[in-house]
Structure formats: structure tokens, C-alpha cells
Amino acid sequence: xxxxxxxxxxxxxxxxxTTSVNLAASLQATKRRVLLIDIDPQGNATMxxxxxxxxxxxxxxDVLLGESDLASAxxxxxxxxxxxxxxxxxxxAAEVExxxxxxxxxxxxxxLQPVIDQFDVVLIDCPPALNMLTVNALxxxxxxxxxxxxxxxxxxxxxxxxxxxxQIRSGxxxxxxxxxxxxxxxxxxxxxxxxxxxxxxxxFKGKVFRTIIPxxxxxxxxxxxGKPALYFDRESRGALAYLALAGEMIRRSEGExxxxxxxxxx
Ligand code: ADP
Ligand code: MG
Numbered sequence: 001x002x003x004x005x006x007x008x009x010x011x012x013x014x015x016x017x018t019t020s021v022n023l024a025a026s027l028q029a030t031k032r033r034v035l036l037i038d039i040d041p042q043g044n045a046t047m048x049x050x051x052x053x054x055x056x057x058x059x060x061x062d063v064l065l066g067e068s069d070l071a072s073a074x075x076x077x078x079x080x081x082x083x084x085x086x087x088x089x090x091x092x093a094a095e096v097e098x099x100x101x102x103x104x105x106x107x108x109x110x111x112l113q114p115v116i117d118q119f120d121v122v123l124i125d126c127p128p129a130l131n132m133l134t135v136n137a138l139x140x141x142x143x144x145x146x147x148x149x150x151x152x153x154x155x156x157x158x159x160x161x162x163x164x165x166x167q168i169r170s171g172x173x174x175x176x177x178x179x180x181x182x183x184x185x186x187x188x189x190x191x192x193x194x195x196x197x198x199x200x201x202x203x204f205k206g207k208v209f210r211t212i213i214p215x216x217x218x219x220x221x222x223x224x225x226g227k228p229a230l231y232f233d234r235e236s237r238g239a240l241a242y243l244a245l246a247g248e249m250i251r252r253s254e255g256e257x258x259x260x261x262x263x264x265x266x
Contacts, residue, residue, distance in 0.1 A: 002141070002142035002143030002177070002179050003116070003119070003120065003121060003122060003142055004112070004116075004121075004122040004124070004140055004141045004142045004143070005121070005122065005123050005124065005141060005142070005143045005144070005145045005179055006124045006126055006134075006137040006138050006140070006141035006143075006144050006145070007019055007020045007023075007123055007124060007125050007126060007144075007145045007146075007147065008126040008134060008137065008138065008144050008145070008146060008161065009126075009128070009146050009147055009148055009157065009161060010128055010129055010130045010134070010157060010160065010161060010164075011128060011148075011154075011157050012128035013128075013149075014147050014148055014149050014154075014184060014185075015147040015148075015149070015182075015184030015185055015213065016040075016125055016126060016128070016147050017040070017044040017045050017048060017125050017223075018048075018147075018184070018213075018219055018223075019145070019147045019182060019184065019213070019242075020036060020038075020045050020123050020124075020125035021036070021045055021048040021049060021125075021222075021223075021228050022219065022222075022228045022229055022230065022238070022239070022242035023123060023242055023245060023246060024036040024049075024080075024082050024123050024228070025080050025082065025228035025230045025231065025242070026228075026230060026242045026243045026245065026246035027082075027120075027121050027123075027246045027249075027250075028080050028081055028082040029080075029230060029243065029246070030246055030247075030250060032120040032121050032250075033081075033082075033118065033119045033120045033121070034082040034083070034119065034120065034121050034122075034123065035074070035082065035083045035084075035085070035115075035118075035119045035121070035122045035123070036049065036082060036083070036084050036085070036122075036123050036125065037060065037084075037085040037108070037122065037123070037124045037125065037137075038060060038084065038085060038086055038087035038125050039060050039087060039091070039108070039124055039125065039126055039127065039133050039134075039136065039137055040087060040091070040125055040126060040127040040128075040133070041087065041088065041089045041090070041091035041092045041095075041127060041133075042089075042127070043086065043087045043088040043089070044125075044223070045084075045087070045125040046084065046086040046087055046088065047223065047226065048222070048223040048226065048227075048228070049077045049084050049226065049227075049228075050077060050078060050079070050225075050226030050227055051075055051077065051084060051086050051226075053086060053087065053088035053089075054088065056075065056086040056088065057073075058072065058073035059073065059085070059086050059087050059088055059090060059091070060073070060085050060086070060087040060091060060094075061087070061088075061090040061091050061093075061094040063085065063107070063108070063111045064091075064094050064098060064107045064108065064111070064136065065094055065097060065098070065107075066107070069111070069114070070085065070111040070112060070114070070115055071114065071115050073085055073086075079227060079231045080228070080231065083119075091127075091133060095131060095132050095133050098132055099132060104132060105132070105135050105136060105139050105172050106136070106139050106140075106172060107136055108124075108136040108137060108139070108140040109136075109139050109140035109173075112140055123145075124137040124140065124141060130160070130161070130164050134164075135168070138164070138165065138168045138173065138176060139168060139172045139173045141173070141176060142175055142176065142177070142179075143176070143177050143178070143179025143180075144161075144165060144176065144177070144178050144179055145179050145180055145182060146158070146161065146178065146180070146181045146182065147182045147184045147213075148181060148182070148183065148184065148200075149183075149184055149185050149186075150183055150186060150190075150192070150193040150194075150195075150196035150197045150200070151192065151193070151196065152192065152196070154196055155196065155199060155200070155203075158181075162178075165178065178204070178207050179207075180207055180208070180209045180249075181200060181204050181207050181208045181209065182209050182211070182213060182245065183197055183200070183208070183209070183212045183213065184213045185213065185214075185215045186212045186213060186214050186215065187214070187215050201261050206261075208261040209245060209248055209261065210248060210261045211241060211244045211245040211247075211248045212241070213238070213241045213242070213245070214237050214238070214241060216229075216236060216237045216238035216241070218232070218233045218236035218237070218238045218239065219236075219238035219239075222238075228242075229242070230242070230243065
């Protein structure tokens with residue numbers, strides 16, 4: 001498995017944060033040592049982990065601006081053993097302040113260096129923009145996990161993201177790869193979703209995860225409890241889907257050859 005994964009899609013509302021929080025909990029449940037980094041000023045991943053973004057002491061902002069080392073900004077979440085680097089709206093100003101500063105693209109990568117051996121997986125929940133914050137995530141990452149809703153404009157948005165990934169590869173991070181494309185909020189009764197899904201598999205083949213995340217109300221409700229679905233309704237289809245995703249990622253990393261994804265015909 002790529003150890004450091006940026007969960008990215010410049011489109012908002014596609015399931016980046018839901019994936020970050022629920023995958024962090026699922027990988028931790030398999031005894032992996034997980035770090036979740038919130039690099040979105042909205043702080044949704046922070047709140048979704050039950051950490052109050054208004055009262056946190058140190059955040060991703062302090063780390064990016066060099067005002068704190070990463071280890072001392074980490075917080076524990078109280079139902080699980082994973083660690084969180086929290087964020088809030090201070091990141092908006094931090095992004096502006098970073099612009100043009102030396103090494104502005106690689107602040108997160110540099111900050112991760114001293115702690116990286118303490119974790120098996122690092123997940124970075126990105127903002128819905130291809131800005132300097134997302135660039136920091138892509139420079140720090142080994143792989144990109146792309147959640148996407150199988151809708152009409154989804155593939156168009158993917159082209160912009162793939163171009164950005166190419167730019168980062170030809171510049172500051174030649175190792176960066178697409179780790180996987182995740183179909184989220186999937187409704188198999190929707191013909192368009194099935195068509196877009198088929199096109200995705202045609203273009204991206206083995207990069208498309210076999211695991212599909214269904215539309216599930218428990219996943220939408222969990223953030224208001226400040227918990228991943230796993231710690232709130234562990235039998236829900238949403239919680240089980242993210243456990244299945246963690247399992248697929250682990251099997252892949254253990255070298256098990258995965259058959260290509262199948263179209264979801266409901
Ligand atoms: P992003 O981080 O890409 O903006 P979110 O993860 O915040 O997207 O998801 C957008 C909205 O959709 C949130 O209200 C979230 O609770 C809801 N949501 C995400 N995934 C699912 C799902 N599989 N089923 C139902 N609701 C979902
Ligand atoms: Mg989000």
C-alpha cells in the first residue's frame with residue numbers, strides 16, 4: 001500500500017471527508033497505525049472525528065507555517081486509536097501566507113518526515129480545490145485516492161485532476177501515482193451511474209476499486225455524532241463498505257492480484 005495517501009478531488013461533496021474518516025477508522029480496526037491529516041479549512045474531518053475545530057490548540061496551519069512540529073499538534077480521537085492533525089478556517093490565511101515562501105509546496109512533506117515511521121498509513125483529507133493546500137498534500141503523498149460520484153461531469157473533473165497529478169510528477173514529486181478511484185454514494189438503480197462507472201473502468205482499469213460505497217444514510221448521519229459509521233452503527237452498509245475498502249487495500253498491498261472492477265448492475 002502507498003503509505004501516504006492524498007484523498008483528493010477538486011469537486012466538493014463527492015465523499016472525500018467521509019472516505020477519510022471512515023477509512024481511517026477501518027484501517028485502524030485492522031490494527032494499522034493510522035494518521036489522518038485534515039488539510040481543509042472547513043475542518044469537516046476534524047469535526048467528523050469528534051474533535052472541536054474551534055478549540056483545538058494546534059492545527060495543520062501551525063505545522064505548515066513552521067510554528068509547530070507535527071508530533072506536538074496531533075490529537076487522539078476518543079473511540080479509536082488513530083491520530084488526527086486537526087484543521088480549521090485559519091488554513092485560509094495560511095494558504096495565502098505560504099504563497100511564494102521558500103519550500104511552500106513541500107511544507108507538509110518536510111513536517112511528516114520525523115514521524116512517518118510511527119505510522120503504517122497516513123490519509124490526507126484535501127479541500128475541494130487544486131490550491132496550495134492540495135499541492136502540499138500531493139507533494140507529501142505517494143498515492144492519490146480519488147473518491148468520485150458517478151455523475152455526468154465527473155469524468156471531466158477527473159481530467160483536470162489527472163493533469164495536476166502529472167504536473168506534480170514532472171516537478172516536485174516524481175513518485176506520485178494514482179492509488180485508486182473509489183465510486184462513492186453509488187446507486188445501482190441509476191443508469192447514468194452505471195454508464196459512468198463502465199467508462200471509468202474502461203479508462204482506469206485496475207485503478208478502480210472493486211469496493212463500491214453505496215449511498216447510505218448512516219454515513220451521512222455519523223458526522224453529527226462526531227464518529228465514523230463504524231463506531232455508531234457497525235452493521236450499516238456504509239460502515240461495512242469502508243471496512244471492505246480497507247480489506248481490499250490491504251490485500252492489494254500484500255501483492256494479491258486483483259481482478260478488474262466489475263460494473264455495478266443493480
Ligand atoms: P467532500 O469531503 O468531498 O466535500 P463529504 O464526504 O463531506 O464530501 O460528503 C458530502 C455530503 O454527502 C456529506 O453530507 C456526507 O455526509 C454525505 N455523504 C458522503 N458519502 C455518503 C454516502 N456514501 N451515502 C450518503 N451520504 C454520503
Ligand atoms: Mg470534505
